[in-house]
Amino acid sequence: MKWDKRLVAITSGLTGGLALAATPAWAGLGELNLPYGVTSIAHMNYDLNMLVLWITIFIGIIVFGAMGYSMYYHRKSQGAVAAQFHHNTTIEIVWTVLPLLILVGMAIAATRGLVLMYDTDNADMDIKVTGYQWQWRYDYLGEGVSFYSKLDEQSNQARVLGSSVRPERVDNYLRNVDKPLVVPINTKIRFLITADDVIHSWWVPDFGWKMDAIPGYINRAWANIEQPGVYRGQCAELCGRDHGFMPIVVIAKTPEEYKKWLAEEKKRQSASEGAEQAAAEPSPAIDVAQTQS
Amino acid sequence: MSAVDHAADAHHHEGPEPGLLRWVFTTNHKDIGTLYLLFSLMMFFIGGTMALIIRAELFQPGMQLVDPYFFNEMTTLHGLVMIFGAIMPGFVGLANWQIPMMLGAPDMALPRLNNWSFWLLPFAFTLLLSTLFMPGGGPAGGWTMYPPLMLETGQAFPFIIFAVHLMGMSSILGAINIIATIFNMRAPGMTLMMMPLFIWTWLITAFLLIAAMPVLAGAVTMLLTDQYFGTHFFNAAGGGDPVMYQHIFWFFGHPEVYIMILPAFGIVSQIIPTFARKPLFGYASMVYATASIAFLSFIVWAHHMFTVGMPLAGELFFMYATMLIAVPTGVKVFNWVATMWEGSMTFETPMLFALAFVILFSIGGFSGLMLAIASVDFQYQDGYFVVAHFHYVLVTGAAFAIIAAAYYWLPKWTGNMYDEQLGKLHFWLSVASVNVLYFPQHFVGLAGMPRRIPDYAVQFTEWNMVSTVGGFVFGFSQLIFLWIIIKAIRGGVKADARSWEGAHGMEWEIPSPAPYHSFQTPPDISKVMARGDAHS
Numbered sequence: 001m002k003w004d005k006r007l008v009a010i011t012s013g014l015t016g017g018l019a020l021a022a023t024p025a026w027a028g029l030g031e032l033n034l035p036y037g038v039t040s041i042a043h044m045n046y047d048l049n050m051l052v053l054w055i056t057i058f059i060g061i062i063v064f065g066a067m068g069y070s071m072y073y074h075r076k077s078q079g080a081v082a083a084q085f086h087h088n089t090t091i092e093i094v095w096t097v098l099p100l101l102i103l104v105g106m107a108i109a110a111t112r113g114l115v116l117m118y119d120t121d122n123a124d125m126d127i128k129v130t131g132y133q134w135q136w137r138y139d140y141l142g143e144g145v146s147f148y149s150k151l152d153e154q155s156n157q158a159r160v161l162g163s164s165v166r167p168e169r170v171d172n173y174l175r176n177v178d179k180p181l182v183v184p185i186n187t188k189i190r191f192l193i194t195a196d197d198v199i200h201s202w203w204v205p206d207f208g209w210k211m212d213a214i215p216g217y218i219n220r221a222w223a224n225i226e227q228p229g230v231y232r233g234q235c236a237e238l239c240g241r242d243h244g245f246m247p248i249v250v251i252a253k254t255p256e257e258y259k260k261w262l263a264e265e266k267k268r269q270s271a272s273e274g275a276e277q278a279a280a281e282p283s284p285a286i287d288v289a290q291t292q293s
Numbered sequence: 294m295s296a297v298d299h300a301a302d303a304h305h306h307e308g309p310e311p312g313l314l315r316w317v318f319t320t321n322h323k324d325i326g327t328l329y330l331l332f333s334l335m336m337f338f339i340g341g342t343m344a345l346i347i348r349a350e351l352f353q354p355g356m357q358l359v360d361p362y363f364f365n366e367m368t369t370l371h372g373l374v375m376i377f378g379a380i381m382p383g384f385v386g387l388a389n390w391q392i393p394m395m396l397g398a399p400d401m402a403l404p405r406l407n408n409w410s411f412w413l414l415p416f417a418f419t420l421l422l423s424t425l426f427m428p429g430g431g432p433a434g435g436w437t438m439y440p441p442l443m444l445e446t447g448q449a450f451p452f453i454i455f456a457v458h459l460m461g462m463s464s465i466l467g468a469i470n471i472i473a474t475i476f477n478m479r480a481p482g483m484t485l486m487m488m489p490l491f492i493w494t495w496l497i498t499a500f501l502l503i504a505a506m507p508v509l510a511g512a513v514t515m516l517l518t519d520q521y522f523g524t525h526f527f528n529a530a531g532g533g534d535p536v537m538y539q540h541i542f543w544f545f546g547h548p549e550v551y552i553m554i555l556p557a558f559g560i561v562s563q564i565i566p567t568f569a570r571k572p573l574f575g576y577a578s579m580v581y582a583t584a585s586i587a588f589l590s591f592i593v594w595a596h597h598m599f600t601v602g603m604p605l606a607g608e609l610f611f612m613y614a615t616m617l618i619a620v621p622t623g624v625k626v627f628n629w630v631a632t633m634w635e636g637s638m639t640f641e642t643p644m645l646f647a648l649a650f651v652i653l654f655s656i657g658g659f660s661g662l663m664l665a666i667a668s669v670d671f672q673y674q675d676g677y678f679v680v681a682h683f684h685y686v687l688v689t690g691a692a693f694a695i696i697a698a699a700y701y702w703l704p705k706w707t708g709n710m711y712d713e714q715l716g717k718l719h720f721w722l723s724v725a726s727v728n729v730l731y732f733p734q735h736f737v738g739l740a741g742m743p744r745r746i747p748d749y750a751v752q753f754t755e756w757n758m759v760s761t762v763g764g765f766v767f768g769f770s771q772l773i774f775l776w777i778i779i780k781a782i783r784g785g786v787k788a789d790a791r792s793w794e795g796a797h798g799m800e801w802e803i804p805s806p807a808p809y810h811s812f813q814t815p816p817d818i819s820k821v822m823a824r825g826d827a828h829s
Contacts, residue, residue: 028755031740034672045669049739052666056659063630064652070633071648075640076570083635086572095627096620103616106666111609113668118605159356159748167354168751174354175750198442199535201600201675205741209671212601214536215441216529219602232750236675236743238435240442241362244746 035205038231038252039223042208044113052106059099117209120220123190127183131193131200131213131235134242138181141192145265151245152176159245175232180249182265184258185225193219198240204233204248212237225252308809317412320404321809322389327706328411329386330699334775336378336418337692341768343371348730348764351757356748364747365433366425372436376553377460378418380687383695384556385410385467388495390706392471394800394807395489397480397816402473410466417459424449424456435745437546438513440527440538444520454517461506468502471495480799480818486580487818489798490573493580494559497587498552504591505548512541536601543594551590553687555583557654557694558625561647563798564701565629568644569636570795575628582621582628589618599670608667615665619658626655641793642716646697649724650690657685660735675745678738684731689724696723696774703781704788708806711781715773722770729763 036046074080128139135150151159155174158165167173183189193202195213203210210233211221225231233248253261309315309324316328346367350358359367389407393400401407424431429447432438438453446453475496479488488496515538518524525531527538558579566573573579595603595611603611629651638644660682664673673679703711733756738744742753749757788805799818803811 026755028752031752031756032736034669034739035741041668041671045672048666048669049663049672052663052669056662060655060659063626063655067630067633067648067651070630070636071638071640074569074633074636074638076637077639080635080637082570082637084572085574085635087575087577088631091631092575092578092624096624099620099623103619107613107616110612110666110668113666114605114608114612117668117671118608161356161358161360163355167748173751174748198445199439203675203741203743205672210600210674211671214529214601216533216535217602233741234743234746234750238365238439238442238745240445241360241365241433243365244361244743244748 037206037208038226038229039207041117041223042206044116045208048109048113051109055102055106117221120190120222122188123222124187125184126190126192127181128192128194128218129202129213131195131197131202131239131246133197133240134235134246136181136200136202136246136248137196140262143262143266145262145269147179147269149177149179149181149249151247152178155247156245172232174245175234175247175249177247177249180230180251182251182253182258182261183225184255185228185252187255188222188224191221191223193221199237200235200239200246201237202233202248203236204231204250206231206233207250210236228252228254228257318408320400320408322393322401322404322407323706323807323809325401325407325411326386326389326391329382329389329414332411332414333379333383333386333695334778336374336382337771338775339422340371340374340379341771343367343374345764345768347371348761350747351749352761353758354749354751354754359747361747362430362433365435365745366431368745369432369435370421370425373421373432373457374418375687376436376549377457377464378414380553380691380695381464382414384495384498384553384691385464387491387556387560387695387698387702388467388471391702391800392474392492392495393478394705394803394811395492395798396475396478396483397799397812397818398474398478399810399812401470402477403470406466407470410463410470413459413463413466417456417463420452420459421456424452427452437539437542438516439542440516440519440535443516450520451517454513457513458510461510464502464506468499468506471499472503475499480812480816482818486577489559490562490576490579491556491559494555494562494583497583498555501548501552501555501587501590505545505552508541509545509549512538512545515541536598539598539601540595543597544591546597547594548587548590550686551586553691554654555587557650557691558583560694560698560701561629561650564643564647564697565632565651567701567793567795567797568641568647569633569638571632571636573628574631574634575624578624579628582624585621586618589614589621593618596665596667596670599667600674612665612667616662619662619665622658626651626658639794641700642711642713642720643697643701645717645720645724646693646700649720650693650697653685653689653693653724653727657682657690660685673738675743676738677734677742677744680744681731681734681738684734688731689727693723699774699778701793702800703778704792705800705805705807707781707785708788708804709781709785710788710792711777711785715777715780719770719773719777722773723767726763726766726770730760730767731763733757733760733763 034046034049037043126141128141130137135148137146137148139146154170155176157163158167158170158173193211193213194217195215200213201210202213207223209221211219229252231250231252235243235246316324319325346359350364427449429449431449432446432453434443434446475492515526519526519528525533527533527535529535562573562579593611593615595607596615599608664670664682700711700716737753737756742749790804791801792805799816
């Protein structure tokens with residue numbers, strides 16, 4: 001039996017070695033957990049995630065510990081003689097009720113979390129998000145500002161089968177768009193999420209949630225972003241051939257800067273509206289071209 | 294009546310028919326069990342090849358090998374083939390071989406139906422796999438077949454629906470047969486609470502199948518009429534509801550999850566007492582826990598759809614119900630550990646796989662508990678964390694149990710002991726590589742990598758490389774399993790009737806290999822019962 005153990009050691013060594021040798025950088029090995037995020041929902045979900053993780057690790061140590069102890073000491077080769085007991089009502093009640101109590105504790109914490117997430121009332125502003133194959137459309141409700149947002153050109157060239165552009169050379173490969181969503185910080189933003197063709201899902205991990213975008217439905221979610229920054233995500237529900245290529249980029253600015261951006265955007269869009277009406281058949285593609293100019 | 298009995302009697306003393314037609318016309322539970330198991334093994338390798346194509350493309354960022362549409366076909370068919378082609382027929386094959394022998398019955402209750410339930414499968418999977426070569430390509434909307442995306446499938450669409458119908462029929466017929474056998478064919482004196490746990494878990498699974506599979510058939514038929522007959526069940530523009538499909542699908546889909554794990558619980562509950570040389574701890578609570586899990590499996594379906602925008606009350610109900618499943622599942626794990634406690638253990642290959650099952654399935658259960666927390670599921674949902682979770686449950690859970698069962702009963706089936714050294718090699722390679730394969734998927738999922746994508750942002754590169762290397766080692770290690778089976782069929786050390794020192798139960802009372810017709814007269818179970826074997 002020694003030789004097969006040795007073979008396992010060699011294989012696992014080789015496995016690890018190969019993986020490391022092929023690794024272009026070490027940075028990705030740190031990608032281990034949920035982001036702590038920039039909204040109260042994200043923080044809460046991170047904390048809940050850690051709470052349940054530690055509970056399961058604790059239970060795991062007890063159960064696997066008992067199992068390991070038994071596997072070591074209750075071996076036939078150690079001369080162990082099998083006992084013949086086959087039930088014990090007390091302990092069976094204990095290990096039914098005790099987990100139940102732990103679950104009740106977890107349920108209370110989780111219920112608080114859900115109630116927080118579902119509180120979409122009293123929002124300061126609304127943004128309608130619409131999923132298309134394969135891009136997003138953002139409407140700033142009541143502001144008359146709207147645009148499409150799709151994969152940036154560099155990523156688009158690099159993602160072709162056998163492309164000469166290396167993904168590592170592209171900034172934020174597959175996580176960059178031609179026109180990002182811009183929002184203010186310290187503002188309760190309500191997202192109204194829907195889709196026009198198939199089901200998509202709008203996911204920015206730093207906000208702590210994703211929400212399915214479903215034709216015929218308008219789903220609600222909210223975020224109150226704490227810090228300015230660039231937050232990236234992507235579509236999370238299989239939506240066809242280019243499902244992997246519809247990223248989301250959100251730029252959070254201070255309210256003042258946001259107002260400035262919004263005013264400029266309004267000016268630009270009203271200027272291009274005339275051109276749009278002149279165009280015989282406005283299509284998403286044309287829209288994008290115009291908003292970019 | 295007597296004429297029929299007489300004809301059947303004359304037939305009993307014959308061995309198998311010569312020639313290949315034996316396999317086409319057979320009504321023998323052992324032959325049909327073998328057919329199911331070989332079919333399952335074949336599908337395991339076909340589905341595994343698809344998985345390796347997926348892992349190869351995901352080795353590094355950028356598209357190197359396949360078109361994104363083909364990638365989606367691979368993820369879709371990998372799911373369908375593994376679930377309906379590998380895992381389910383694997384368990385049905387074990388049921389066919391073992392249920393009559395463990396009950397002391399001569400055969401299944403409905404032998405001709407048995408033949409037909411198997412022979413539907415090759416047709417179903419020929420249809421399914423042939424869609425890859427049809428204009429417009431095969432299914433690429435995921436194994437869950439959500440509309441509206443699924444309705445974008447080309448000419449392959451009706452073939453997929455028909456294939457799913459055939460698989461469903463096969464499962465339902467198989468389940469009817471198993472229930473009829475267990476209720477009618479037990480050896481005289483064997484009460485339900487004396488049955489081995491493998492029988493119990495299969496009995497409950499069969500009821501789940503009968504309840505769940507017609508729901509799937511209904512869901513895919515509604516897809517079919519939406520596509521071709523102008524209905525709008527799932528078309529929002531016509532007043533339909535795409536989310537309704539998900540509710541119907543998962544009303545099938547969640548019981549399906551337990552269809553794929555309850556028989557595994559049964560197998561592990563046979564193997565651990567054998568190699569611990571100690572009766573199963575908490576037999577009655579095992580039965581009740583299995584029944585509770587089966588009941589709960591019908592009221593938790595929407596935890597697969599926490600992010601579709603359900604009302605708060607719905608989220609809370611499905612979260613609480615889902616968390617409750619941890620209780621009976623925990624009872625089972627504790628019982629297995631208590632069975633080992635103060636036993637006298639040896640670690641032959643079936644036991645190694647069973648022990649790995651207990652640990653790795655529990656890890657899948659832990660991530661399942663995390664996924665049950667609805668608010669955090671808004672992060673986990675549709676990410677690689679989910680992929681890691683269900684592969685721990687289905688590969689190191691269901692598939693490991695089937696492998697363990699194959700090692701455990703191979704001596705009974707072939708009359709030869711398998712090569713223990715190779716078996717251990719197969720185990721250690723599998724258990725090491727399977728963790729290299731799936732554990733890192735927890736990490737990338739938490740860090741934000743969605744599932745079902747052919748290409749990814751560069752920060753996910755390292756763990757995907759690790760995962761792919763693990764995947765290839767795991768995949769190729771299974772060839773050792775194939776070789777071990779072939780070797781055991783061809784020869785080896787002759788197995789005793791009781792192939793394992795601690796093995797108890799009716800199947801170990803007959804010679805190895807089991808004669809073509811066993812228990813033609815009802816056995817006297819008092820001998821077996823007197824040793825307290827019933828519960829192990």
